[in-house]
Amino acid sequence: MxxxxxxxxxxxxxxxxxxxxxxxxxxxxxxxxxxxxxxxxxxxxxxxxxxxxxxxxxxxxxxxxxxxxxxxxxxxxxxxxxxxSNPIVKHDRWAENAPDTHILNRFADAVMDNMRQTLRHISPEAFNAVVTLLSDRDRDVYVVGGRITRSLADYFFTHMQVIRNGMTLIAPNSNTWPHYVLNMQAGDILVAFDIRRYEHEISRLAEMAKSKGVTLVLFTDQWGSPAAKHATYSLHSRIEAPSAWDSSVVTLFIVEAVMAAVQTATWEETKDRMKTLEGLFDRTKMFRKFT
Amino acid sequence: MxxxxxxxxxxxxxxxxxxxxxxxxxxxxxxxxxxxxxxxxxxxxxxxxxxxxxxxxxxxxxxxxxxxxxxxxxxxxxxxxxxxSNPIVKHDRWAENAPDTHILNRFADAVMDNMRQTLRHISPEAFNAVVTLLSDRDRDVYVVGGRITRSLADYFFTHMQVIRNGMTLIAPNSNTWPHYVLNMQAGDILVAFDIRRYEHEISRLAEMAKSKGVTLVLFTDQWGSPAAKHATYSLHSRIEAPSAWDSSVVTLFIVEAVMAAVQTATWEETKDRMKTLEGLFDRTKMFRKFT
DNA sequence: ACGGTTCTGAAAAAATATCTTCAGAATAAA
DNA sequence: TTTATTCTGAAGATATTTTTTCAGAACCGT
Structure with a gap:
């Protein structure tokens, strides 16, 4: 060529x-x-x-x-x-210009596989129920993550804060957690993230919250955090990756899907919040999504 | 046809x-x-x-x-x-027990498509170069994100901190950013995350850093942040989603792939750090990954 | 070979495609 | 903010492509 x-x-x-x-x-x-x-x-x-x-x-x-x-x-x-004219048209290679064995392709394989497995096992009923819960503005929502999952919790919180009020991100330091429990009321929701290297503290927080009548929604991995036994709904994702760590990609996918669904379910009420925020952030009109 | x-x-x-x-x-x-x-x-x-x-x-x-x-x-x-066109596209329904139109399936479609597009566009040379840079322990690495991407920056930082020393996460408040620039030295690396609703501050930080001889590695979207003009390497991901927001799933994928590659490249030196950390965290031996 | 028919390509005409210009919009700089 | 710069697409100018026309060539049956 x-x-x-x-x-x-x-x-x-x-x-x-x-x-x-x-x-x-x-x-x-x-x-x-x-x-x-x-x-x-x-x-x-x-x-x-x-x-x-x-x-x-x-x-x-x-x-x-x-x-x-x-x-x-x-x-x-x-x-x-x-x-x-070249008969070798390999379609099972994701990044066509990198060899099969390149980490990009190996990682892509793993992630795609995780996606498929996760979606096959997910219960749409649980998913829908979680969405309904989170769409109820009368319930306050507390969000907590662990050492690694903190970033996911943070991401979830940042977006949900745009959608609705009554969102609280629980600080990383578990010493302060009882203070949050003080504020929780029956009917509130605790969204917890816990994947392997499960953190005992999260399980304890879940237990405390439950005793106050709080509903626990848990994002966890395919094996299930010990906190799952306190959870009303658990959403499991596959997290395997060709790496020393686990992959959070699919968990993030589920999180985003939940947020998209909540956003849709509450659109009437959410629209104005979003528009206001759009206006605040949108200095350039280059890539605006709403018109 | x-x-x-x-x-x-x-x-x-x-x-x-x-x-x-x-x-x-x-x-x-x-x-x-x-x-x-x-x-x-x-x-x-x-x-x-x-x-x-x-x-x-x-x-x-x-x-x-x-x-x-x-x-x-x-x-x-x-x-x-x-x-x-890729024959794998028509795996018509991801979550078999939910209807085609369910947000889970629509979102999965979008994300899978983003993955494919991203991998088709990515330059393995740029990817490899970034990995090589980040594997060099003599260079300090600064990590910065914006309003939304902060979570990704955080995730990247948390993991990279395990792999190597010399990692610094730049605080969200941009007023403090010049202080970080003070410490930067020629040869250091600035890893920046900036996706649409590009943040001007990040571009400015990039410029300042560049003037000190710092190499900029940028994670951005398919359109490219304005900071890209200061970047030595930009890794673009597709971020479109059936939602009012963009999806960070594929960006996270690229981040994880980079980390996996760095980890592999530096395994000899990283092994010990990891083992030590394993020991520190692994109170229960239930799910240990290394033996 | 002859007349009739069909086929073919050169050249002109018509239709499109491509490029250039330029004023207004968008962006960056001051 | 204002000003300078760059970018963008509408409209017009140019070039190319496509179609049509038609005269001559090739073929066919007699």
Whole structure:
């Protein structure tokens, strides 16, 4: 594939990506999205499919070192020919430009597998029940995590705080935990994160909370934290990874899915909070999600 | 591939082959020869490559049931797309016991897609370079995140602290950031997280750090934070989700993969630190990972 | 060989595609 | 904020591609 500087178009795009402007990046992403077919139409078609104007496409072609768009397209066809005639079309490789044994591919395998396993085992009823609980604004919600899971708790808290009021993030130092329990009321919710290297303190907190009539929602791993016995609902994720540690990727996925569901369920009430916040943060209008 | 009469172009050509004229057969053979790439150029190019005139090509397109040559070409592209696109995409339902439209399945679709896109775009060279940098114990590493990404920064920091010394987590309050810059030395590394709703402060910190000879490693989204222009390496992840927010799942994946790779690269030196820590945490031996 | 038919490609016409220009929008700098 | 700079897409100008036309070539049956 010795065309141009001996780089594929995809590589050229990646190389120059940093020097591209906003509209050009949008275009670059669209072209890589369904690479290389997405680049084979007319310049107008490519522009429209990416939501940019045709001059932008022409300009980027130049920026990438081609004489113009038709030249870029010729390169694309040449690559395609090389690819197609090559019978070894490996689709079980995630990062196509890295070897199978590269950690990126091994890790991707593991994570994808974790996702599948987790989703196969999850109970939609428990998931829905958790969403319903968290959508009830009359219940205060306390969030706690352990040494590693603290980041997940933090992430959950930050987002949920946007959705609703009555959120409390419990500080890491377990000495202060009884103070939080003092404030808890029957009907409140304790969302706890505990994956292996389970932390005894969390189990104790759960027990205390339960004695005050608090409902425990637990995010844990496939084996289940000891706190699970106090939990009304446990959401288990697979956490295995080719590493000395466990992977939190799938747990984060479940967390995000729960948040998305709560957001949907409470949209009417949440909308205004979100809009206000949007306004506060949105200095540039570049990437606004709401209009 | 329900275009035309539901036949591929190749099938149509073979069907109608008998009714084609001499020049048309010559063309048909040429097109099938290197199917489908040979049909993707301009009508003139196709004609010349087959040794016929362009009207012949146009006429054959009509004979095969298309409105004209461009229509034939569109069909060709559609076929190509169907061939190239990843066959793993249609694992139609992730959580088998929930309906397709359940947020769990929709979210899973989005995340899986983000994973695939991200891995397709990632440059293994950049990834490896980042790993090498972070494996160098002579460089101090500073970690910073924004409002949302703070949790990711925190997660990264917590784990990296186990792997190596010289890790510093930069506090959220940006007023204190210049103090950290004071301590930075040429050769040190700043790992920054910045996804959309990009935070200007981070870009500024990056600039300050750069002026002291610090290397910037940036975790960002597919569009690229403005801080990217100061970055030596940027790792982009797809963050789209069926929700009012973006998904951090894939970013976390990249983070974990980097950590796993660093851990492997420095295993000889890291082993002892890990064992010591294991001992400190592992009161129960139930779930120990090392023996 | 002849007349009639079909086929073919050069050239012109029509339709598109591509590129250029430029004013307004967006962004960065002061 | 204001100003300078860069970026962007609409519109027009240019170039290319595609189609049409049509005269001559090739074929066919007689």
């Amino acid at each position: 010795e065309i141009g500087q001996g780089l594929t178009l995809a590589e050229r795009i990646r190389d120059k990506f940093e020097s591209l402007t906003r509209a050009e990046r949008q275009l670059a992403n669209a072209m890589l999205e369904n690479y290389p077919v997405s680049g084979l139409g007319s310049i107008t078609a490519v522009a429209e499919a990416s939501g940019v104007s045709s001059p932008t496409v022409a300009r980027m072609a130049r920026k990438l070192g081609f004489g113009g768009f038709p030249e870029l397209q010729a390169e694309l066809r040449a690559e395609l020919e090389a690819t197609i | 329900e275009i035309g009469q539901g036949l591929t172009l190749a099938e149509r050509i073979r069907d109608k082959f008998e009714s084609l004229t001499r020049a048309e057969r010559q063309l048909a053979n040429a097109m099938l020869e290197n199917y489908p790439v040979s049909g993707l150029g301009s009508i003139t190019a196709v004609a010349e490559a087959s040794g016929v005139s362009s009207p012949t090509v146009a006429r054959m397109a009509r004979k095969l049931g298309f409105g004209g040559f461009p229509e034939l070409q569109a069909e060709l592209r559609a076929e190509l797309e169907a061939t190239i």
